[in-house]
Amino acid sequence: MSNNKSEYLINRHDNQYEVVIGLEVHAQVTSESKLFSTSATKFGAEPNTQVSLVDAAFPGMLPVINEYCVKQAIKTGIGLKAKINKRSVFDRKNYFYADLPQGYQISQFKDPIVGEGKVILDMPDGQKEVGIERLHLEQDAGKSIHDLDPKNTFVDLNRSGVALMEIVSKPDLRSPDEVNAYIKKLRSIMRYLGTCDGNMQEGSLRADVNVSVRKKGSKEFGTRCEIKNVNSIKFMQMAIEYEANRQVDLIEDGQTIDQETRLFDTKKNETRSMRSKEDAHDYRYFPDPDLLPLEVSDDFIENLKSEIPELPDEKKKRFIEKFKLSPYEANILVSDIETSNYFENVIKKSDVKLATNWIIGELFAALNEKNLEIIESPISAGNLSKLINLIKDGTISGKIAKTVFEQMMEGDKDPQKIVEEKGLKQESDPKALEALIDKVIDDNRDKATEYKSGKVKLFGFFVGQVMKVSGGKANPQLVNEILKKKL
């Protein structure tokens, strides 16, 4: 094994343990209507207002596949560099629950629509490839609400039948940091593709986390536990840390780990047993006789391939090669589609280097402070581009630009106008500057003498004075040149 600094190991006594993690991510397909019905899928609608007879499983109602959701799943598969299965089968997963109206969930068990693929993670010590086992389409269940009434449970079926993609990774992840990078990368790819909005607060992206531990160097996997339905990256990381340590403690204590399903308690920051392997449901999977096997042609897949936009990995490569960005800068700028779009709009008409610095530096800091996403940025790409051009052509100094930027953040104003209205234009007239400099030297005769007698450090003092007198507007380069001559 490598001696990477970022290697995540748990030390107990003289033993080092490696953590093995696999994720089953449930990603809600971005679509107007549900997987097998025409009901709307909008988030936050009044309870039970987006429910059709099919979603509520009325007698004699039949599912009809939504072609758009199939396309979205295939596109996602293409984005994961995965094998697209031209024939897939919908199965019924049978279990009883109040928010599962049919008494079964339509899912894909043996023959998923997408097979093996991969995701590349950019970790601090280099790239890491995470294998994708499969991606399949399935229906979401409704929502049971237990806390509105002391005795009754309320059921909201708005979510019932909404299309989900279950993306199953291979057990290739080794640390909470890698899990963080994996989820972010998956989300980024799906957002580029427009197949899942990745909104974890709204439940569009959730994951079951499989965790096991083994002694470092061991080739065998340990017994795994599955932590169900974790809905934020932070909680996933906390759950993994807790669970891995729990398992190491058991091993160190000479005990065995039971294969089981566990829940993560976000308040207590611990996982606890939900059901053991013996109590696991027998879902009695069998092919849904209401649906024929799903068959897609090569043409259908090729057409979808032609709709795939440039994805983050390819974009990053292009940014590095074409714009000479560092891998670090490129990573940040391609991390989500809105940021890369913004960046590419800014550099259409302005300097790449300055644009990169201003976006990653000033803009991100300002947005962060206001808790805004890039699409909500008060400064449009066009105006940021203008600001950069004002710096580049010497109309304003970098320092003044920061003042202008602050004003632009208050509302999307044209930087040109701000500069004009506030008289912030840089003073680059040598004659005007000479007059200013003469006055400063006059006012500081003693210091000028000291400078001439060899105290060269005082040069900075004179530059500062000139800038101060000019209200920051003096062109620093010219000031330097003239001062050198005059002193």
Add this chain to the structure above:
Amino acid sequence: MSDITKQSLSELVENIKSKKLSSSEVTKAFVERSEKSKELNAYITEDYANALNKAKKFDEKPNLDLKLSGIPMAVKDLFCTKDLRTTAGSKILNNFVPTYESTVTQNIWNEGAILMGKLNCDEFAMGSSNETSFFGNVQNPIDKNLVPGGSSGGSSSAVAAQLTPITIGTDTGGSIRQPASFTGTVGLKPTYGSCSRYGIVAFASSLDQAGPMAQNVKDCALLQEVISSYDEKDSTSIDFKRNEYSKELTKDIKGKKIGIPKEYRVDGMPKEIEGLWKKGIEYAKDCGAEIIDISLPHTNYALPTYYIVAPAEASSNLARYDGVKYGFRAEGENLIDMYEKTRSEGFGAEVQRRIMIGTYVLSSGYYDAYYLKAQKVRKLIKNDFDDAYEKVDAILTPSTPSSAFKIGEKTNDPVSMYLNDIFTVPVNLAGLPGISIPAGHDAKGYPLGLQIIGKAFDEQNILNIAYAMEEKINFKNNITDWWIK
């Protein structure tokens, strides 16, 4: 006209179109006869007042260009009918009123027919005698103590007793053809995918198919023409060119090759059935058909295969009846308790038996041995038919291994009850069309039926053969109206 209810559908349609009869007169006649026939227990829900109103409205502004203009009709209570209670013969749907209409019934109303009520059937269509209905057994108009067959027992009884000029049933393993055979009527199970399953309470999705039940082949062809349609709301509906079955109906079947499968000579088959089959072969020859001996080698495995596949699908299809959303609910201490009480009280014994069989065969560890193997055998059974149809155009068999049995005779012996479907079940497993026509009587005077099985989508051919043979057979039902006081 006092003999309105004795007229065939085709005659009634003609008489309404030529204004010799009004829809009100016809509807009133069938309503009155239905009301006098309560003892048969053919109806679960009567909708007579509405039917008479609709007939009156029809007569005020008659549209005589439709295929079923002004014809009253009762339908099996497995079809969801908008605003009229639909029970599937079960307590669990005792109070269920759909807000939607099945595609098949909608097709019927679109052709001008009028709903009279909902007909009794075995609970969730699970049964061969109509004795599993929560609403009580149905009597066969042939004889007081005789079952009318099942699951479409209310339908067969109502057509035979002329409470409705025609009706529709559903057939998962023989539920149209067996009751037709038991009551001396005609019943067609169409090719799987011919009639939409949308809005039909599901029993076994890969086998269920709606079809017409009539007093003669011509009426049957006309109704098949109306109910068969491609429907995007049913993913298993098939878009094929549908004939105008009644218009294209012909008795000319000269040179048609009809296969006689040797495997249908089952052990212990009554001599009368054997004799009927032989007579059927003669009738077919008389019509100019060529008789060819064929083999369907996997016939023996059809019944066990069916009793794995059908319960498996049923166990899942019936999971939705859980007391949460609609239908019957028994109060419970908690969710699980509510489920258990609702389903124990809401489902009858036969339905519970099949749910348990289905749950068992799908269980992990048993799936491969039962369900998966059954699916493989199902394929072999279908291949048998494909091979046979290389040589023949249709296949002739008895419809059932016996005539109608007595009420209560087989209720405690499910296996002997299941054996009733031995000749009909292979047809469902292979997704083929099959028609039962009355072909004679046994020693007790009970009707016996012959089954003609066709190639997929070849309804026209088996209707033609049935039409030609019907004339030669010249069957007369002995119904004495014993139930009318």
